Amino acid sequence: MVVRRYTSMAYKNPDDIVFGKAVYPVYERFGVPIGAGFVVPEIKVAPKPGSEKDLETFVKHHKEFTEEILKLCLQLGFNYIMIEQEHVFQQTYNPNYAYETAHAQVELAEKYYNEYGIGVTIRHTIGDIRKAEAEGGLRESDLTKRMFESFEQAAAAGVGDLAIETLGGKEVVDYAVARGDIKGVLFGIGVCGSEDMAWTWPQIVKIANKYGTIPAGDTNCSGANTVMFLAGGLMDREVSHTMAALARAIAGARSLVAVEAGARGPLKDCGYENPIIKAITGVPVCIECTSICACAHIDVMGNLNRAIGDVYSNESVEYHQEFGGSTAEVWTAVTGNAAALSNTALQAKQEKILRDLLTYSDMYRDPQGLILSYPNAYRIGKVITQYGKDPYLRAKYAAIEAGNIILEAAEAKKLKLSRWELETLNKAMETLKALPDDADKFIDDCLKEYANVPYFNPKNYGW
């Protein structure tokens, strides 16, 4: 199903990876170049509770906050804006909701582009509303059909690009991570997640191509971000941060599948694994990190991904009023000004200095930041391409490489690890190194070991 596998790096030198520039830029509708020498701000608003009660109210709400965003961009002088609509359940379950909201937003984008020359693109991220336990499972259920129909409708309405957060393997990851089980995390993200994407993505690309819309990208929000959220802050004790770092490296191998199936970027903002995938593929990426997305969640990577991002996103904010305006306006101002700083650096040809300052601000704060800092993301990418043809092997060795990076930094006394972080890392490394190199053997073993995990059904992954 997947047409290609990456076995070499698009970037030949990690020092070439920088924000606002990608090897393969993408040009969206209404004048928005991405990865072409500019950082584009992104705003994402979660509709206010109750707005979903009927189509008319829902569309009206979307129109209102979209226009607020566009007016604010004019007030602050922003050149470009990406407005992302991450579908709520009702928006994907009812494909006409997808069409009508997308249509209303695209009309406004076109209007502002024509009247003021501001570059506006609309992204619709279709909700992965599939349920493993539904009749027909992930691949054949009514929910699956509705999901693809919503892709079709959003594309037909003229959105700039399409994205998704597929959730294949989530049930295994949820089970494994709470138990500190790296093998289950590898199986859930690296194998089940990759298999599900290899089934899903060619269909998304086909729909996008039919309408001339850009198939953008995926993210392991359902896996590695769940691990990251559970890992939480430094004082939380749910999941070790070294485990979260390994899960992220595995996600790099997994989310790559979208590009292998024809996604062109910008990859989805909450894919914290995007530095790895940008290094491998050269496609532009949307990013988020706490300094621009604290409205949605707090992580220990305050500025990090801004160092390599081509689109800066606020992740998501519920619509309500703040002192500075609506949250749609306030967070447009935040991402727009963060992008302006990076664009200033690009214009002044000082982008590598700013990139490195953004990177250093978080590189040694946490193992997760360490492995995602661009030289290390590149290093993990190289290992992924070395084993590029085998989704399992590349995920396994990505995790081992991430572990090596953390241990080296700890050895050099640059990254301070707690005893628990070190113990869990050593245990995970021991487990990973003991795993077979034969994917079939690994999968057979996991099918037995995780057979009783709630909602896990091998049929959902073609086994």
Place this chain on the structure above:
Amino acid sequence: MEGREIGWAMVEGIIAGLKPSVKEEAIDFDKIFVRYNVLEEEKKLGLKPEELVKDIMPKDEPWKTIAYAVFKGDAKTALEETKKALEKFPPKEIVDKGLAPGMHAVSKLYDDGIYYLPQVMLSADAMSAAVQFIEQKVGAGKVEKKGKVVMHVAEGDIHDLGKNLAKVFLVADGWEVIDLGRDVPVDEVVKAVEKHKPVMVTGTALMTTTMTAFPKIAKKLIEKGIKIPFICGGGAVNEDFVNTFELGVIAKKAHQAPKFAEAAKKGISWSDLRAKWHEIAPA
């Protein structure tokens, strides 16, 4: 690595031609951030977990072996020793004297900031395996529980990790959980509450437009004269929202669940729980 700039660091074989952008050696990272988790753990380095819970753990066999199997998350031993014990002792005694102390010890170490979630989960798995075996042998309902809790994930939402973690904490603490699963319609939740008469009901949601099921559930429960605490949590759910409807009480972490249940069982009202959750069930 010391002294090299970032573009060079840790990259093998491709360093030729790079020019330093920012010198790493110029940065004192201790003046940028502090890894407080490392410092906190150092304070506890001398503590031996088993010593800290020795007063909780049984000293006589077979309870000692069963309790330590649960404590260490050793499901196989917990199950085998429970099977043997069931030949001589009543189920209640096995739970009270063997399984529960082991779980209690792990929970205490977690509450005291010494143990971590995976340790609690593995111990809970060990205890659940033993309890399930007992129930298969003597019949469900024969193992005494503290009370019932109805749990669900909102309609339209399949993100159930938070619910599942809270369930583990509740089961490990001796509660019977009526787990309605994920993507559960409003009326199904209301019916389950009517049928099972739990001390409290929980709901989790990730989206702003699925959590709107919660006030609908609360309204229907009140219409039926049911005024138990409705504990709500999840990604999109915040305290401001939960406080807009009667019965609603915010929860931020899974481990709060047993404390909420204990409070509800004692008859503490939803409004008091809402006002005092920081003290009753700190996150």
